[in-house]
Amino acid sequence: xxxxxxxxxxxxxxxxxxxxxxxxxxxxxxxxxxxxxxxxxxxxxxxxxxxxxxxxxxxxxxxxxxxxxxxxxxxxxxxxxxxxxxxxxxxxxxxxxxxxxxxxxxxxxxxxxxxxxxxxxxxxxxxxxxxxxxxxxxxxxxxxxxxxxxxxxxxxxxxxxxxxxxxxxxxxxxxxxxxxxxxxxxxxxxxxxxxxxxxxxxxxxxxxxxxxxxxxxxxxxxxxxxxxxxxxxxxxxxxxxxxxxxxxxxxxxxxxxxxxxxxxxxxxxxxxxxxxxxxxxxxxxxxxxxxxxxxxxxxxxxxxxxxxxxxxxxxxxxxxxxx
Amino acid sequence: xxxxxxxxxxxxxxxxxxxxxxxxxxxxxxxxxxxxxxxxxxxxxxxxxxxxxxxxxxxxxxxxxxxxxxxxxxxxxxxxxxxxxxxxxxxxxxxxxxxxxxxxxxxxxxxxxxxxxxxxxxxxxxxxxxxxxxxxxxxxxxxxxxxxxxxxxxxxxxxxxxxxxxxxxxxxxxxxxxxxxxxxxxxxxxxxxxxxxxxxxxxxxxxxxxxxxxxxxxxxxxxxxxxxxxxxxxxxxxxxxxxxxxxxxxxxxxxxxxxxxxxxxxxxxxxxxxxxxx
Numbered sequence: 001x002x003x004x005x006x007x008x009x010x011x012x013x014x015x016x017x018x019x020x021x022x023x024x025x026x027x028x029x030x031x032x033x034x035x036x037x038x039x040x041x042x043x044x045x046x047x048x049x050x051x052x053x054x055x056x057x058x059x060x061x062x063x064x065x066x067x068x069x070x071x072x073x074x075x076x077x078x079x080x081x082x083x084x085x086x087x088x089x090x091x092x093x094x095x096x097x098x099x100x101x102x103x104x105x106x107x108x109x110x111x112x113x114x115x116x117x118x119x120x121x122x123x124x125x126x127x128x129x130x131x132x133x134x135x136x137x138x139x140x141x142x143x144x145x146x147x148x149x150x151x152x153x154x155x156x157x158x159x160x161x162x163x164x165x166x167x168x169x170x171x172x173x174x175x176x177x178x179x180x181x182x183x184x185x186x187x188x189x190x191x192x193x194x195x196x197x198x199x200x201x202x203x204x205x206x207x208x209x210x211x212x213x214x215x216x217x218x219x220x221x222x223x224x225x226x227x228x229x230x231x232x233x234x235x236x237x238x239x240x241x242x243x244x245x246x247x248x249x250x251x252x253x254x255x256x257x258x259x260x261x262x263x264x265x266x267x268x269x270x271x272x273x274x275x276x277x278x279x280x281x282x283x284x285x286x287x288x289x290x291x292x293x294x295x296x297x298x299x300x301x302x303x304x305x306x307x308x309x310x311x312x313x314x315x316x317x318x319x320x321x322x323x
Numbered sequence: 324x325x326x327x328x329x330x331x332x333x334x335x336x337x338x339x340x341x342x343x344x345x346x347x348x349x350x351x352x353x354x355x356x357x358x359x360x361x362x363x364x365x366x367x368x369x370x371x372x373x374x375x376x377x378x379x380x381x382x383x384x385x386x387x388x389x390x391x392x393x394x395x396x397x398x399x400x401x402x403x404x405x406x407x408x409x410x411x412x413x414x415x416x417x418x419x420x421x422x423x424x425x426x427x428x429x430x431x432x433x434x435x436x437x438x439x440x441x442x443x444x445x446x447x448x449x450x451x452x453x454x455x456x457x458x459x460x461x462x463x464x465x466x467x468x469x470x471x472x473x474x475x476x477x478x479x480x481x482x483x484x485x486x487x488x489x490x491x492x493x494x495x496x497x498x499x500x501x502x503x504x505x506x507x508x509x510x511x512x513x514x515x516x517x518x519x520x521x522x523x524x525x526x527x528x529x530x531x532x533x534x535x536x537x538x539x540x541x542x543x544x545x546x547x548x549x550x551x552x553x554x555x556x557x558x559x560x561x562x563x564x565x566x567x568x569x570x571x572x573x574x575x576x577x578x579x580x581x582x583x584x585x586x587x588x589x590x591x592x593x594x595x596x597x598x599x600x601x
Contacts, residue, residue: 060485067455097442
């Protein structure tokens with residue numbers, strides 16, 4: 001099953017969906033004419049009777065998925081994150097309130113998608129999904145993590161949102177990794193600053209920790225694959241062992257990982273938190289250059305973290321590429 | 324009481340009368356709600372629940388039940404009335420409508436009252452849910468049918484047409500939509516709000532639905548329409564039921580100022596007496 005190679009998490013999702021389709025007849029998928037982008041096309045080829053094409057109509061897809069879940073199916077409704085979570089009210093009502101076992105899958109998240117630019121970038125999706133009380137929010141950082149998350153989600157009770165990348169991400173795990181819903185993964189110990197990341201920014205946080213190490217700063221790195229419910233115990237532990245917390249996400253800083261971390265710590269273990277994310281609506285460009293521009297490259301993350309340790313307040317201005 | 328269904332139209336007419344009485348009493352007791360839009364759906368709900376639909380008032384979770392999704396969620400008092408009439412819920416529970424902690428929420432809530440299939444009330448979503456139910460039934464090779472009650476104003480929501488456009492491509496004939504076409508919306512008539520909603524039947528025809536028009540207060544016509552839908556093969560059916568908003572209460576009939584308004588208790592009782600609803 002899981003292999004150690006760099007892949008887009010959308011690709012790992014497509015692989016896992018086919019695998020789960022073979023073992024569980026309840027698994028169905030629906031498409032809004034983006035199957036080749038969101039990687040559900042192979043599932044459609046192998047299981048044509050469990051694959052439904054609705055045309056470009058995300059609200060309808062969400063509602064149909066809710067109805068199928070009410071009748072015992074486990075629907076995976078995949079589209080670009082911004083398009084599908086943009087149908088927020090239908091998700092809130094048809095999926096959330098009805099307590100359905102639908103899995104909303106949002107791909108093409110963040111500035112990491114690159115050239116297609118602002119209109120295709122899911123940048124607010126995580127914040128939206130977090131406001132729905134029973135919605136699980138999962139953002140895997142690698143291919144292996146994605147495959148295990150999809151396996152987990154087949155039996156999860158309640159609605160869930162899976163947030164996936166268009167671009168390849170580094171495989172940070174090996175076959176020994178186990179996915180535990182709701183549990184963060186400490187990838188690196190550290191005592192000065194804790195870099196708390198999710199999804200595509202996890203590998204960048206790891207690289208930033210290496211850079212900080214060279215400056216004599218000890219940085220812990222935590223991978224939060226489950227953003228809702230968030231692993232408050234791990235966050236409290238990090239806030240107790242490190243002087244500062246820096247959250248790193250390819251998402252707006254409001255309401256996503258950064259918001260979730262701040263909410264948990266404010267209640268349980270108040271700590272200074274710097275939220276790094278995409279300040280703005282995104283734009284076209286090379287993904288690496290965009291990460292640099294929006295302050296999410298390893299050097300920029302390291303610089304922000306170092307600055308935050310020094311002073312605190314004014315470092316929020318560091319991502320000056322933000323527009 | 325024992326729940327029995329009937330094809331006897333005079334019996335069904337008596338049931339419809341009693342549903343009207345319950346709608347007026349429960350909304351008056353609640354002091355709010357949407358009695359007029361509930362009244363326009365009475366014969367549709369009566370024909371299905373007391374004659375044609377497969378359901379068991381003592382077993383909400385029966386796997387083989389037909390599904391009834393009330394997409395026009397604000398009209399849910401008509402369903403509560405039917406549930407009480409059928410013995411699914413106690414008659415006196417109707418007095419709890421819209422009150423704190425009640426199973427009878429202002430809009431349908433299956434987490435509290437399992438007889439309603441889906442939480443609705445944000446208009447436009449019920450037909451997609453119904454399509455999902457119908458597709459799942461087809462996939463499982465089961466024989467239960469799905470009915471979806473839509474409002475006419477609700478058909479101004481884009482999602483209704485996303486569902487309408489896509490349903491026929493799946494060759495399903497286990498889905499029956501019914502539009503309670505009472506011609507009045509919240510603030511005014513359909514003709515004033517959005518005249519281009521007409522001609523409504525043509526729009527469904529254009530998306531390849533089997534379309535039936537009927538008088539939505541004539542029980543024989545409604546029963547015939549439901550039967551025709553059940554015997555139509557290879558495509559979903561929509562019944563455009565021409566109705567009167569507020570039907571049965573002259574002061575409410577076709578009035579544009581009764582949408583979200585409940586009668587006073589004495590007014591409700593006077594109407595029930597005058598109209599011989601009891």
